[in-house]
Amino acid sequence: MRNIKLTIEYDGKRYLGWQRLGDSDKTIQGKIEAIITQMTGEKIEIIGSGRTDAGTHARGQVANFKTNTTLSREEILDFMNRYLPQDIVVKKVEEMPERFHARYNCIGKQYSYYIWNNPIPSAFERHRSFHVPQELDIDKMNLACEKLLGKHDFMGFSALKKTKKSTVRTIEELSIQREGSLLHVTFVGDGFLHKMVRIITGTLVEIGAGKMEIDEIDAIFESKVRQHAGETVPAQGLFLDEVFYK
Template sequence: MRNIRLIIEYDGSRYSGWQRLKNSSETIQGKLENVLSEMVATPIEIIGSGRTDAGVHARGQVANFHTKSPMSIREIHKYMNHYLPQDIVVKEVKEVSERFHSRYNVKSKRYVYYIWNHWIPSAFQRKYSYHLVEKLDIGIMKEAAAKLVGTHDFIGFSSVKKTNKSTTRHIEEITINKEGNMLVFTFTGDGFLYNMVRIMMGTLVKIGLKQMDVSYIDEIFESKTRANAGETLPPQGLFLEEVYY
């Protein structure tokens, strides 16, 4: 049995997220599995590094599947990109060790969130960034972001309900850069809870607008209460940039 690893990019605008759903044919996993199953004439189940929500994009999603097909790597690669929708592209196909698992072997991930911070919207960036008219104080946001770095229980920054699983995660780095009217927020960590990046972004925005003090970050960690954090920002500004193994 061969183990094939894929690196995939996709525009998540019209999809119901990564995970295959019974009530929706518009998922990334579903589209990939349909093409692969047709390719080898047998059902294929694909394993992703993690789920992305409806409307979220990816430049470096990683997935793997098992097959007995004798097709070459180049043949698999060409077939997939020929039959997949144009908003899903397989960037790399590689045969890997049987022990490789896209989800269990992840060491860290990098997400990027984009905010178009100008009173005039962008016709081209509207699907790939969150438009915010009010000017943000980047200095204060960087100060707040520094408090998020490290190992913490991020339950207050997530939409996770009651769970027996650990909600402690380690954030290695958060950077904030200005590129013209675009603000680029990069989050690197060993894992992220449901909606965690978008809620951290909503909190940073509230602080950047001076509607919340930097000290609220500590209060959210202490209270472990979702209601104390900022809103969940829209999905179109979020990209899964890279997965590290």
């Protein structure tokens, strides 16, 4: 039995997210599984490094699947990119040890979030960024980023309800760069809770707009109450850039 690792790029605009849904064929996982099943003649289930929400994009999602196919890695790559929709692309196919697991072996991820910060919206960036017309104080936002670095309980920055699992995560890098009218927010960490990147970004936007103060971040960590943080920014500005493994 072979264990195949896929590195996948997708435009999430017209999909309901990564995870397969029984009543819809509009998921990334569902589309990929259907093509691999067609290719191998086997009933295939793929394991992703994690879920992405409806509308979220990926440059480097990772998944693996087990198969008995004798097709080469090049043949698998060619077949999948020939028959997948054009907004889903397999960038790399690798042969992995039997015990490799795309989710359990993951040690970290990098995300990007894009904000179109201009009074005038963009016709081209509307599906790949969040439009914020008011001027944002980038220096103040970057100071706020420093408070979010390190190991913290991020329950207050997540959409989770009560959970028995740990909500402690470590953010190793969080910074904002301006590229013309586009603000690029970079997140690197050992893991992210449900909607955590989007809620942190929303909090940073409110700080940059003068609606929240930097010190309120400490209060959110202490209270662990979601309502104390900023808004959840839209999914279309979010990209999963890379998944890290040992």
